[in-house]
Amino acid sequence: MRARRRRKPASYGFGFLDENAKKELRRALLKAVAIPGHQVPYASREMPIARGFGTGGLQVTLALLGDDDTVKVIDQGSDVSVNAANLRKFFALVCPGVRETTRTADATVIQTRHRIPEQRLRDDQILVFQVPYPDALVVVEPSAAKRREMHGAANYARLWTKLYEDMVAFDEITISHRYPTRIAGHYVIDPSPIPRWDVPKLNMADCLYLFGAGREKRIYAVPPHTPAEPLSFSDVPFRVEDFTDEHGHRRACARCRATDTFLDELPGADGVKTYQCSDIDHCTETAKAEPCERSSKSAA
Numbered sequence: 001m002r003a004r005r006r007r008k009p010a011s012y013g014f015g016f017l018d019e020n021a022k023k024e025l026r027r028a029l030l031k032a033v034a035i036p037g038h039q040v041p042y043a044s045r046e047m048p049i050a051r052g053f054g055t056g057g058l059q060v061t062l063a064l065l066g067d068d069d070t071v072k073v074i075d076q077g078s079d080v081s082v083n084a085a086n087l088r089k090f091f092a093l094v095c096p097g098v099r100e101t102t103r104t105a106d107a108t109v110i111q112t113r114h115r116i117p118e119q120r121l122r123d124d125q126i127l128v129f130q131v132p133y134p135d136a137l138v139v140v141e142p143s144a145a146k147r148r149e150m151h152g153a154a155n156y157a158r159l160w161t162k163l164y165e166d167m168v169a170f171d172e173i174t175i176s177h178r179y180p181t182r183i184a185g186h187y188v189i190d191p192s193p194i195p196r197w198d199v200p201k202l203n204m205a206d207c208l209y210l211f212g213a214g215r216e217k218r219i220y221a222v223p224p225h226t227p228a229e230p231l232s233f234s235d236v237p238f239r240v241e242d243f244t245d246e247h248g249h250r251r252a253c254a255r256c257r258a259t260d261t262f263l264d265e266l267p268g269a270d271g272v273k274t275y276q277c278s279d280i281d282h283c284t285e286t287a288k289a290e291p292c293e294r295s296s297k298s299a300a
C-alpha cells in the first residue's frame with residue numbers, strides 16, 4: 001500500500017496540463033488582466049474531477065504554479081474540507097517541488113471556493129477563485145450573445161432594475177452571495193459566491209484576483225489597485241453581513257474571540273447556536289496571539 005501511495009510524480013508532466021493548454025490559459029489570463037472584469041473565453045480541459053468541483057480554478061492554478069511556489073487551498077475558509085484537501089494533494093502530486101501550506105501568509109498562490117481570506121493579501125500573492133457562474137447578467141438575460149453586447153456597451157440597466165425591484169419588495173438589496181460588482185468603472189462581474197463581507201476586499205487590493213469558470217469556459221480578473229464597486233443606490237448603501245446579537249452586541253468567535261471576522265453559525269446539540277470564524281487559518285493565528293494583542297485587534 002505504501003509503495004502505491006508514493007507514486008512517482010513523473011508519471012504526469014509538471015502541472016498535469018500539456019504545454020499547449022498551459023500556454024493558452026496563460027494568454028487568456030494576460031488578456032483578462034489587461035481588460036479588468038472582461039470574461040475571456042478559453043478551451044476548458046477535461047480534468048480528473050467533475051465539472052462543478054472547481055475545474056476552472058484548478059486549471060488557472062495549474063497554469064500559474066512553478067516549482068518555487070507555495071500553494072494553499074480553501075473551501076468556505078477551511079483548509080481541511082474534502083474538496084480543499086484533495087485539490088492540495090493533487091497539486092503536490094502533479095507539481096513536484098511546489099510546497100503545500102495552510103497558512104495564508106506563507107502562500108504565493110491560494111485557490112478558493114466561496115471566501116477571500118480575512119488577512120489582507122500582499123502584492124506577491126495571487127487568489128484564484130472557483131467560479132460556478134461567471135456572468136452577472138445571466139439573471140436578467142438568457143442569450144449569451146446579447147449579454148456580450150450589453151457588457152461591451154456597459155449597459156447594466158436591467159441589472160439596476162432587478163436591484164430596484166428587490167428593494168421595493170424587501171426594503172433592501174437581498175443578494176447574499178455573487179453580489180454584482182463593477183470593475184474599473186466598466187464591466188460588472190459575478191465575484192463568485194463569496195459573501196458580501198468579502199466584496200470590499202476586491203477594491204484597490206494589493207494582490208491579483210483571478211476567476212476561473214471551468215464549465216462555462218471563462219476567465220476574468222481583478223488586477224491589483226483596481227477599483228471594484230458593488231452596485232448600489234446612493235440612498236441605499238451597500239452593506240456587509242451584520243453579526244449583531246439581539247442585545248446589539250457584535251458576536252464574537254467562540255474559538256478566538258475575534259469580533260472583526262466573518263462568522264459561521266454552528267447549531268449546537270442543545271439547540272443553542274455558536275459562532276466561529278469561517279477563515280480557519282486566521283482564527284488559529286488570532287487564538288495563538290497574545291491576549292493584549294488580540295483585544296486591541298478586535299477593537300480596531
Ligand SMILES: [Zn+2]
Pocket residue numbers: 253254255256257258276277282283284286
Ligand atoms: Zn475565530
